[in-house]
Amino acid sequence: MTTDSKTTRTTCPYCGVGCGVLATRQDDGTVSVTGDPDHPANFGRLCSKGSALAETLSLDDRLLYPEIAGERAGWDTALDLVAERFSTAVRDHGPDSVAFYVSGQILTEDYYVANKLMKGFIGSANIDTNSRLCMASSVAGHRRAFGSDTVPGTYVDLEQADLVVLVGSNLAWCHPVLFQRLEAAKAANPAMRVVVIDPRRTATCAIADLHLALKPDTDVFLFNGLLAFLSEADALNHNYIKRFTEGFEEAIQAAGPCEIGLISEKTGLSRQDIALFYKMVARTEKTVTVYSQGVNQSVVGTDKVNAIINTHLATGRIGRAGMGPFSVTGQPNAMGGREVGGLANMLAGHMVLENPNHRQIVQGFWNSPVIADKQGLKAVDLFKAVGDGRIKALWIMATSPADSLPDADGVAAALKDCPFVVVSEVSRAASSLAFADVVLPAAAWGEKDGTVTNSERRISRQRQFLDLPGEVKPDWWQLSEVGRRMGFADAFSYRGPAAIFREHAALSDYQNGGTRDFDIGAHKDISDTVFDGLTPFQWPQPAETAPKETRFFGQGGFFTGGRKAVFVPTAFKVPRKRARRYPFALNTGRIRDQWHTMTRTGKTARLTSHIAEPFAELHPQDAARLGIAPADLVEVTSPHGSVLVRALVTDRVGEGEVFVPMHWTDHLASSARIDAVVAPETDPQSGQPGSKFTPVQVAKREMAWFGFAVLRQRPVTIPAPYWALAPVEGGYRLEFAGETETDFKALAAALAPNSQDVLRIGDDAGGWLRLANWSGDVLQSAMFFSREPVDVSRQWACGLLSAEPVSGADRAGVLAGRAPADRPDPGAIVCSCFQIGSNQIETAARCGAASVRAIGETLKAGTNCGSCRSEIQTLLNEISKEELDDTDIAQAS
Template sequence: MEKEVKTTCPYCGVGCGVIATVDDNGAVAVRGDADHPANFGRLCSKGSALAETLDLDGRLLHPEIDGCQAGWDEALDLVAARFAETIAEHGPDSVAFYVSGQLLTEDYYVANKLMKGFVGSANIDTNSRLCMSSSVAGHRRAFGSDTVPGTYEDLELADLVVLTGSNLAWCHPVLYQRLAAAKAKRPGLKIVLIDPRRTMTADIADLHLAIRPDADVALFVGLFSHLVSSNAVDQNYVAAHTAGFGDTLLAAGGVSFDDVLERTGLPAMQLREFYRLFSTTEKVVTCYSQGVNQSSSGTDKVNAILNCHLATGRIGRPGMGPFSLTGQPNAMGGREVGGLANMLAAHMAIEDAGDRDRVQRFWRSPKIAEKPGLKAVDLFRAVADGRVKALWIMATNPVVSMPDADAVEAAIRACPFVVVSDILKETDTARHAHVLLPSLGWGEKSGTVTNSERRISRQRAFLAAPGEARADWWQLAEVGRRLGHTDAFAYEAPAAIFREHAALSAFENAGSRDFDIGAYADLALEDYDGLTPFQWPQRQGQKRAESRFFAAGNFYHADGRGRFVAVRPAETDRTNADYPFTLNTGRIRDQWHTMTRTGKSARLSAHIAEPFAELHPRDAMEIGVGNADLIEIESPEGKAFVRALITERQARGSIFAPMHWNDQFAAKARIDVLVPPITDRLSGQPASKNIAVAARKFKATHYAFAVSLAKPVDPDAAYWALAKAAGGWRLELAFAEPVDDWAGWCRRVLAIPQGVEPLGYADAQTGDIRLAFFDGPQLLAAFFLAREPVAVARNWAIAQLGADHANLRKRFALVAGRPGADKPDPGATVCSCFGVGVNQIVAAVRGGCHSVEAVGVALNAGTNCGSCRAEIRGIIDGCLAAAAE
């Protein structure tokens, strides 16, 4: 009998509701939950493909000590003993936890309680430091608390939505869909996109401001001055509910309109239009994400934005307010429990003696951390220099995602004792663990997460725990018990942890703190199991309700007033003669973080299958790089090799590269190797959007493309990029020198059985080599080699893995790399949801489909998650423009 379970997506901070269906054979299907108020049934490409990522391939199923299988008692005894010994000899600050927004709130809570309340150190930080800690710091400066004032509904109620540092179409696709639908219904809704790159989000923007990197402070300081000079300031709100307006105005007076033009690089007409739109529109929402936060001036950027909303009183009312969009599914939940090194649980402040006393009394803990701990970058510096001697990493992969990633890897490798809790056995970080602990994954674990609009939702288990995998909270609680704190960590289920978390939020609160879910402090187990999504705060004795903050003031500073923060533009150009380009790192549509989950899906790898860098055509020409060439990107910290993607979407002098690829999927493409450990002085958030780099063509003697039924093993090539494909694997390659025996290379790397001889040819003049290996009618592998990037129809070649090749003519066609007339090449994948390629869309346009909707009717492309609609529209426009010439 089929089982349906309502749960929550484990990807971005939108927090979409998902319904997972498990049939009698154990097969899982997913669809959007139409009742969930975050997505109303919509899912993006990643959410739609969740069922494709649930296999046990590569899973860590048993505890390991030094690479050997161990029992849980042995492993946990060792963890507790080594941490206890280290603390006894070197003090509590000699140990640290590095945790993750992939954890559930219950996991996060126990980790924070153990470290801050019982070890007595605040050396617990999270990978959320890398994505939204500047927003936290900005909120606390302005509001006196880490409060997101508004709701997703505000995007649909606004008359102007400003998207700054946010590629909403690719990074928060369901919110993009909601916004696009609102604009289609109400065309008067204006959208301004502020981004150095013309991203796919620009498709729905009325105005795109291609700002210079890190010029946001200047832009919004200039806007603040314009609001004052155009009489758009809400004098009553400012007088009644804020402080610091005069000092902020004085600081803004030092930045003229011409200064803003020079710093931002924007045309005067565009800048005036943006300022006019903002000053004359009552209902304004400003959404900001990594492009704002991931900066050495990220906190000042946030406050420059908040200043403009405070000045106009456009906050906390329907369709108005600043909106921080978090990157991870539970970054907000981590903030609620004090997951950051400079916070305490329940939004209390570690620097406040009263808060420390309150939390210690509630926990009945023997000690409490008395000062902020080490933030992520400083934490790994402390690992490197020996101050931190025992490290526990949970649900994250810092060897790929941290700045100066090679130095981070070296620090972890040299650390005397490293514990890693993860679901996969082989990650770039797990390979350095002394103890590996198998955790539960999505679909197996149970708890809560909080999305960007303060909405708490349940993640529920619908799959049995594989092997000996256990919940992260259980692992932490077991170590807490072994450290002698049995009563404090006597949890039997996540519901008990959630009740304690809720009780602490209400403890001695009485409205003095924003985060309060005391209504759930006595939640029965069956009510926890059936918990439906709700927004905080939900105070004890109050009816469940949606909420916004600060429309009538009531900020969380001692005087109840919000704070204007005087900020000044910083120098933004870090380039020099040796490193003349500015690198901007980020995410792409169909991959997530370091690909440990999305890399399992062939569908999600079909759109973009290898690491790449976008650069402007003139920049490419000047460094001698052509389309599909490989480029080497270098910074003082390291080097990476990626494919060149030449596009006018990119500004001159700038390069964009995604951060997802790791050593399991590519040879040398960990892009955070290039990122220097420069951080915001207040938030500690790394500056991942403004990196000075050099770029040059990667010189290869040969390029190759291969498809294989078996997973390729250890490709010994200067460049390689591996991706899951329908029915097998695909592999891109480049060689710095020729191989003596290409067929032998294929046998070894592509796992060709002994006795299988290749069908193929070699062209001595061009240097082309084509090899195909068959087992009866089944294609085992095909290998295409050339002296230039290989011109083979990739999707067609992949499809041959599942084709019948009993016909000899079809085998020769494969070796030639030419699709037959009966099997046309679909082209590069545009729509991942339905596997629709660019050639199919072009054919539909030529057949009369001249709108995105018409292409959707003909091919289904763009009709599910909608993330590809901008790309489809670009193809249509290109075809129609070419036809008109």
């Protein structure tokens, strides 16, 4: 660290891995971000998103002051109005007429204050979170089996296992650093085997020894079969079952016999693969089952979780090194929210809302006038209540439900009709702002100060290293000020996040004595100074104990009434039939370099260079049957809504399935909010929506013309029914298309007004036009129009905006749409860190770089964050297969 810089240890704001980062701020205000080599979650590793954090800190889209009805207001006026409207609704309609909808993006201290205000002082449990959409089924499954929402293991277990089973988890793209740790462990232990269970062939399959591409929502049948197989093969731990569990016989009866043929029929897997998987598990003591959204985001998600847990309880493979069921969370503080009761069916300190003793503990500790005594409305039901008028006042924090909840158009309509909506937000790109009566500018990453908890129960500090811009205030402060104005000043007189953390820790210790899993009582008297320097630690850490790495349940010690784990019978439910009108199963999920609705990651060209346009993956046979060619535009429709996206024809998905990513909103695309299509059906146990299975239809959308453009400035309007915009170095790239004949010159003028020095080539009869606009020798825009999808080298064209000035005869080359011979087209970007494309990798591979390591040595690709290594391996596999096929053809001839 140099004398003209300051480095702050903090935590990444993306997925639940919880990586430590070092943020270094220079005297000129610029920031650089690197991995923290001392943080036990990542040991210095970062993914592509984490590596690009410094590029997302711009203030160009920031909310900087409060607003009322779209007009600037002072904090006192805005907060007085919020307190008055919430108080009036409670007085006139009761406490259940108001609600908070919060987010795994806020810090534990923010979560704690929100939960305390709603449940202990307003007196309702109507506080839920977007974490309901990603891990509520895990919470419900844990509580049914363990009596508490406890993650038994640690990340080290993945490295110490001999068999890692990844279920519904594209770890390579969604938890890249954890995937890198698994990659390194597998390289060090050649005996390790990895099984991937996922309907799609994702990037994670590059590491798999076995990929089980089962039919959507048939996981319960597969794991019930595994439980029966373990029993019939006498691979059970009878001692563990007898001493520490109950309900085994009921679970075995519900599972039924292990009939491989029937399991094959239900799951769509081959008998050989099923038998191999079952034998691998039976023979491997050190087995870890890692599961994520493919398990949780299902109308039978809780049963999936318990079917997995049942197999670990039956073998006693839990709570010991290298074994156990392991839920990996999607958001940076989903776990912290769970710890403070941020869900509508939980209390703070992992206590149970329905338990009168727990309610008494919390109310007594808070000295609150009331305590919620029944579950509040969970996310989907909460917004139904907004729509039908039961909710009179709603406060949304750090999330955009009109984009991310299922039936998103219905959610938007509900918000429009809600009498009073408050939105605490960072970015003006957030869709929720359109419905806000009051907007409160919130602190962003780099400005926040508090704690987060990752998927292995590790609490880390997120520290402020940037000044609060404008009139921005942290979420805990906003909530506390409203609580004070509602008449609860003594309970919300916090001076900073350290005071809130002390109270949170003290509540976890209060009347605990080992009866509850969550206990960080060792920190209940922490000083502000010690809090400022707090190093990552794993809970539990009771009072007067030192931090240590812990696992749960290796020798029992569950938190049920009888202190024994419960085998939960999980009868398989056939996935709902799809009407002929909706014959496809829609699956949604993440892509490698983007996060949620792209209000942060969508700001940097490095992260949009990998995938810049929303798409739908379709199997080749489905595409052929529907007359859909690669790059056609397709409409994906359900009874709830539709999107218009680019067709990506690939055998990564099975027949009858379609995958569309979740990230695009109306800010960067014309019609790609996929959650408008997702059905608002939920798991009856957890309330989590089934985002991985919605019956849809897919149809080609006929277009009269297509366009591609690179633009120095973002266009004010895009007069086309289809468009997708993404930042590039020096400007933007735009894909667009229309259904009726149009005047290309007029359209170009609308996208780039004030164009003067314009070069054009085209053919009216052929229906194509290309034009470029300069200011001096600096390119301002280049546009390409055609009746077919535009045949232009995208990566080369995007580079024109950051290239050297162009003059004279060289200008004509811009309209060629292809890189000149002395500057080969890099192809679609694979490595975001070093901007290495598929063509470059293919060239290197055909010149002898036949491994990921060799590609790294030749091109640097994959040597920084490592997130692209599995994709490089997939490319190498494809190239190798092509070369083998070519050899076979040559030999045959």
